[in-house]
Amino acid sequence: MELDRFSYRCGVIDCFNEMVRAGLKPMALAHPCPTREERESYLPFCEEICGQYGTRFFPEDDMLLTDLFPLSANRGTFNIIFYREESVRKAYEALKEEKAALQAAGTYAGEARRRLACAFGALLGYPEADCLRMIASNQEREPDRID
DSSP states (O other): OOOOHHHHHHHHHHHHHHHHHHTSOSEEEOOOBSSHHHHHHHHHHHHHHHHHHTOEEEEESSOOOOTTSOHHHHTTOBEEEEESSHHHHHHHHHHHHHHHHHHHHTOOSHHHHHHHHHHHHHHTTOOHHHHHHHHHHOOOOOOSOOO
16 A cells, blocks of 8 residues: 555654644654645644644744754755744744854854754754764764855
């Protein structure tokens, strides 16, 4: 039996929202979409499923890129972020601002960069040891400096 891409991704959205509702993940990401139009096609389902689970979502056009995931997984994509508590969304936005400030100061490197990636991982419910393992195995990262 072959499952179509849309149905599969809706199943992932359902599962992650159940995990967010249960408190297993403070925040979850849908699969990144290559186009805004594809991402928008999931929004009616997101409204329905978030209503069912008491969770929230927002479309993300400027995903936080860290060393947690390979750069090509999220750069230039359109995503949907799921969460329950507004403080989680604010923490995510604060990480994006912190990264921008570090880059502007030329200090997005070393421990600051690792800490930011681990803080993002914590929002996704990943233990620190797993974040460090994911960072260490990621061979596709942004450059330290953006000129």
